Amino acid sequence: MENSKSFILPYKIFIALLIITSTLCLSLILPVNLKLAQLVGLDKPEEKIINAATNNQQLVAQFQNAMEATLNEQFKRQSLLSAAPSSFNSKVIYEIKPIKNKKVIALTFDDGPWEKTTQQTLDILKKNNVKATFFVVGKALQNNPRLGKQIVADGHAIANHTWNHWYHFMNPQVAAFEIDKTTELIYKVTGVKTNLFRPPGGHLSNGLVAHAKNKKYATLMWSADSRDFQKPAPATMVNTVLKNARPGGIVLLHDGGGDRTNTVKALPQIINKLRQQGYSFVTIPELLEMQEKK
Ligand SMILES: [Zn+2]
Structure with a gap:
């Protein structure tokens, strides 16, 4: 019993550390502000889905804005090629x-x-x-x-x-x-x-x-x-x-x-x-x- 208890405790600590470390890494890598709670699964499942969807929408919007800016820039450059001052x-x-x-x-x-x-x-x-x-x-x-x-x-x-x-x-x-x-x-x-x-x-x-x-x-x-x-x-x-x-x-x-x-x-x-x-x-x-x- 003693042996199995002493095994369970470090195992739990190890899992907790693993979760914290991966959460930190992910929060650094991901450009979106994902909540820690969401990743460790403390939120209600429905809430998680809604939050994930919102984040996806934000990502798509960011991407669209970036694309639009690039296209506008390209258009401006091309227009300048054919415009008199x-x-x-x-x-x-x-x-x-x-x-x-x-x-x-x-x-x-x-x-x-x-x-x-x-x-x-x-x-x-x-x-x-x-x-x-x-x-x-x-x-x-x-x-x-x-x-x-x-x-x-x-x-x-x-x-x-x-x-x-x-x-x-x-x-x-x-x-x-x-x-x-x-x-x-x-x-x-x-x-x-x-x-x-x-x-x-x-x-x-x-x-x-x-x-x-x-x-x-x-x-x-x-x-x-x-x-x-x-x-x-x-x-x-x-x-x-x-x-x-x-x-x-x-x-x-x-x-x-x-x-x-x-x-x-x-x-x-x-x-x-x-x-x-x-x-x-x-x-x-x-x-x-x-x-x-x-
Ligand atoms: Zn002519």
Whole structure:
């Protein structure tokens, strides 16, 4: 009897110690505030279940909040990629005067996404580590959402070039449709809210820019026209761009809207030659951030 009693006592102490130690460990490991009593089973069973459920809900809520914060952060970053600083709201911009006359230049591509040539353009830009800006046509983006997504995933800025790419005069309702529907689709496809706009053909008085100004878009024109819409030989295109390149400039090129084979052929040369001259490539939002402050 003596023997079995002396065995039972240390055994009980051992179990008690085990419970206390594991409870302490668990309370350190678990991020939730579980009650000691719950773990050692002193609470009523129903209460335990309710408490455990509450803790689970708290955990899920914490996780959801963390996920939401991450997504918001990601969205903010992506949106910044395609947003002009507010000082450019409702302005028409052809080029900027960069701080310290820094040799920066922005390549812009219009009228896509276009199945073959947009992909080729993206491949060349990636290979050369160049970030650019794509002024997409709503209708074309609807046909090629994958390329729209890739433009953003590759770190380029995406911008609005209307839904139908019309040149004729548009009343306020039509102009609103052309611009708003395109911005909505860009958002739907890529998650990016752009405030960059370029009127087709650079027409400033057919109703589109009036709507863009009302809605505080920055209207982006260009300072160096590659004239690639005339499909010149690639060497001619390269020379035209180089002749018109200057710090703070905006280069107009096309990745869609027609046969852009020659633009694709000229692009690596345009990048190489500009780099040789000391230029670095920026997106439109990055370029606008570099505007010399008055
Ligand atoms: Zn265009």
